[in-house]
């Protein structure tokens with residue numbers, strides 16, 4: 448199983464909190480970008496060793512800024528170069544503002560069969576603070592328009608823990624999301640990433656982060672409400688109706704190969720990871736000269752083990768000892784269980800049906816627990 452990710456690095460405006468790579472210069476660079484992506488597909492056609500593509504994901508940036516004709520061109524090239532499964536999951540990220548009935552009709556004629564919509568909040572004041580370009584009414588209309596156009600496989604993103612956000616406000620956001628009955632919800636606590644306006648405002652003392660206790664209450668409320676509504680909490684930040692998990696993101700977490708196209712896109716081929724330059728002009732000139740600009744890391748048993756522990760513990764399936772031994776040997780299992788012991792005792796980890804999982808309390812402290820299970824240096828090297 449393999450996937451392809453295409454990074455569309457254009458946004459109409461930059462949101463306050465975002466550290467994804469994107470530029471607002473769509474008009475100036477769109478044509479060169481589309482040519483460069485096609486060129487990259489040609490240059491890297493063998494990266495996945497001819498494996499059939501089961502998932503395609505257009506992320507960004509804002510892929511919904513591309514016109515239907517641009518998307519059609521991308522899909523045609525993809526189809527020409529890669530073997531794509533007839534039932535592939537094809538996700539496109541979209542901004543609610545772009546999802547007009549006319550645009551959605553054109554999308555229906557393309558291979559897109561799943562939309563991931565950056566709603567973030569149903570509260571207009573919060574949306575203004577985040578510097579989003581839609582309001583809550585537009586978000587609701589966009590969801591209705593998606594359904595009318597025949598898109599049922601929908602996901603929305605929500606953010607909680609905004610400065611000054613009260614628990615009741617988060618609760619009403621969740622209520623609205625549940626009323627709209629979207630089959631997949633990704634909910635993230637707001638983080639203050641360096642190089643964002645949000646981070647600079649925090650550093651300048653112009654806003655205050657929510658305190659940890661309130662943040663945890665919000666997370667707890669999220670889990671409770673989603674569980675009561677029948678969603679499966681299948682990854683720390685992701686909830687799905689049965690059968691509606693994101694196949695693309697799940698394949699990242701289970702270690703499948705993927706090819707990332709476009710500036711800042713990451714790729715993984717089972718033995719190494721590489722990432723394209725996070726700047727548009729070097730990306731474009733690299734592709735024009737058939738000399739892609741990227742960095743590459745050959746994965747050691749240590750980094751493979753660490754990725755495995757990190758991604759498995761974030762998922763509801765947890766770590767299976769049998770699988771861990773098959774992949775990394777008995778030494779790795781003993782090491783993992785030794786590191787896990789204090790957390791099992793504190794009730795942050797549990798062994799259910801022979802597999803190791805984060806408990807509900809453990810989910811709140813996931814970073815701490817996971818980092819202690821990682822293989823950090825040669826002094827703690829498991830014998831594999």
Ligand code: SF4
Nearest residue numbers: 458461462465507508
């Ligand atoms: S959150 Fe999305 S729309 Fe906003 S700047 Fe980031 S990529 Fe662009």
